[in-house]
Amino acid sequence: MPLSIRSAQPADLATITDIYNEAGVGTTASYDLEPVTLESRRAWFEQRSARGFPTLVAEQDGHVVGYAAYGSFREKAGYDYTVEHSVYVDREVRQSGVGRALMAELITLAQGNGVHVMLGVLDGNNAASLAFHRMLGFVEVGRMPQVGRKFGRWLDVVLMQLTFAGPDLD
Numbered sequence: 001m002p003l004s005i006r007s008a009q010p011a012d013l014a015t016i017t018d019i020y021n022e023a024g025v026g027t028t029a030s031y032d033l034e035p036v037t038l039e040s041r042r043a044w045f046e047q048r049s050a051r052g053f054p055t056l057v058a059e060q061d062g063h064v065v066g067y068a069a070y071g072s073f074r075e076k077a078g079y080d081y082t083v084e085h086s087v088y089v090d091r092e093v094r095q096s097g098v099g100r101a102l103m104a105e106l107i108t109l110a111q112g113n114g115v116h117v118m119l120g121v122l123d124g125n126n127a128a129s130l131a132f133h134r135m136l137g138f139v140e141v142g143r144m145p146q147v148g149r150k151f152g153r154w155l156d157v158v159l160m161q162l163t164f165a166g167p168d169l170d
Contacts (some may be wrong), residue, residue: 008055028123037107081116124156
């Protein structure tokens with residue numbers, strides 16, 4: 001089953017919403033507590049697109065099986081060269097290389113768009129996600145104990161960073 005990576009289109013948003021609600025809201029991969037709606041995902045997509053931030057989907061046999069995106073880390077201008085990414089994969093194809101393929105393309109786009117730092121904000125107990133990010137070259141740069149709460153327990157956040165060589169901006 002060949003995998004293709006392409007830019008997300010509005011028609012993909014229902015599947016993106018479903019994947020996020022299962023993989024993000026249904027786990028500690030995201031600290032959203034309630035499922036997101038198609039309309040909220042549409043607004044999310046339109047806001048990112050308007051700012052020139054990419055959203056990619058992985059497609060296999062004509063079906064979207066994952067997505068990855070990045071956007072602003074913080075809204076202050078001094079952070080313009082730092083982005084925060086997300087990647088979510090349908091449970092049926094996790095650990096099959098879909099996430100790796102999405103992130104490889106997202107990283108290539110980030111480098112081409114002048115991004116200097118890409119951050120991942122991860123659940124500290126998500127060993128698979130931590131290992132995945134390390135494999136991609138991310139390093140742990142911070143750990144914040146008990147800053148999140150979900151499923152009746154306190155959660156630690158880990159910041160993972162990938163730094164790209166960038167142009168001298170001075």
